[in-house]
Amino acid sequence: MMSGTIQNREQFLAKVAGRLGRSSILSSAPKREYKYQPQHKTLAGKTMDELVEIFKEHCERIHTDYYQTTTSGLQDTLKAAINKFGGGPVMITKDHRFDDFGLRGLLSEKLPANGCEVFEWNPELGDQNISLAEKSNVGITFSEITLAESATVVLFASPEKGRSVSLLPTTYIAIIPKSSIVPRMTQAAQFIREAVKNGEAVPSSINFVTGPSNSADIEMNLVVGVHGPIKAAYIVVEDQ
Numbered sequence: 585m586m587s588g589t590i591q592n593r594e595q596f597l598a599k600v601a602g603r604l605g606r607s608s609i610l611s612s613a614p615k616r617e618y619k620y621q622p623q624h625k626t627l628a629g630k631t632m633d634e635l636v637e638i639f640k641e642h643c644e645r646i647h648t649d650y651y652q653t654t655t656s657g658l659q660d661t662l663k664a665a666i667n668k669f670g671g672g673p674v675m676i677t678k679d680h681r682f683d684d685f686g687l688r689g690l691l692s693e694k695l696p697a698n699g700c701e702v703f704e705w706n707p708e709l710g711d712q713n714i715s716l717a718e719k720s721n722v723g724i725t726f727s728e729i730t731l732a733e734s735a736t737v738v739l740f741a742s743p744e745k746g747r748s749v750s751l752l753p754t755t756y757i758a759i760i761p762k763s764s765i766v767p768r769m770t771q772a773a774q775f776i777r778e779a780v781k782n783g784e785a786v787p788s789s790i791n792f793v794t795g796p797s798n799s800a801d802i803e804m805n806l807v808v809g810v811h812g813p814i815k816a817a818y819i820v821v822e823d824q
């Protein structure tokens with residue numbers, strides 16, 4: 585892309601500042617100190633196990649299957665969740681945690697041996713990944729941050745982790761490391777803000793997924809499974 589020049593920048597900004605009642609142009613955003621900040625008090629002081637229980641209870645409200653297991657039992661639990669949703673084809677992100685949590689044997693050998701196709705997102709395939717996601721019955725990802733208050737998983741998109749994996753398959757399964765669970769949106773926003781302050785690369789797409797697709801646009805009547813995965817399951821697993 586060609587670099588250009590900016591004409592009359594200072595005059596333009598000075599005019600905007602004047603319209604806003606400021607005599608000078610601010611070089612940075614003003615720091616805001618609010619008297620009341622209830623967002624930091626909500627669920628404060630809860631233990632990790634208490635947050636897990638809150639998360640579990642909210643899964644019922646959002647029509648999401650809930651599983652809890654250990655690393656050693658994750659393979660059997662994931663297989664059971666896939667079978668409950670009708671089997672493959674399955675699509676997963678390209679994520680080292682599938683190896684770290686001992687799932688590679690299931691995904692690369694056991695499921696294919698039983699006729700269940702497993703696709704892995706591959707940046708080199710380009711748009712072909714989207715076609716594979718569309719034909720998949722189950723999409724599986726790991727959660728980066730998990731919000732107990734609303735039973736929401738936070739997904740960071742990247743070349744290896746296309747957002748289509750959680751959006752286009754008929755059903756969706758999120759694997760949730762227990763340590764990723766935080767009280768609410770407040771902590772997720774703080775995490776992302778700190779990453780920006782530290783100069784870290786921020787994902788081009790950050791997705792907050794709360795159960796299967798749903799809508800209550802008509803007379804506030806909840807309809808589940810309307811514009812994305814019609815069913816969802818969360819698997820909370822003890823960390824390595």
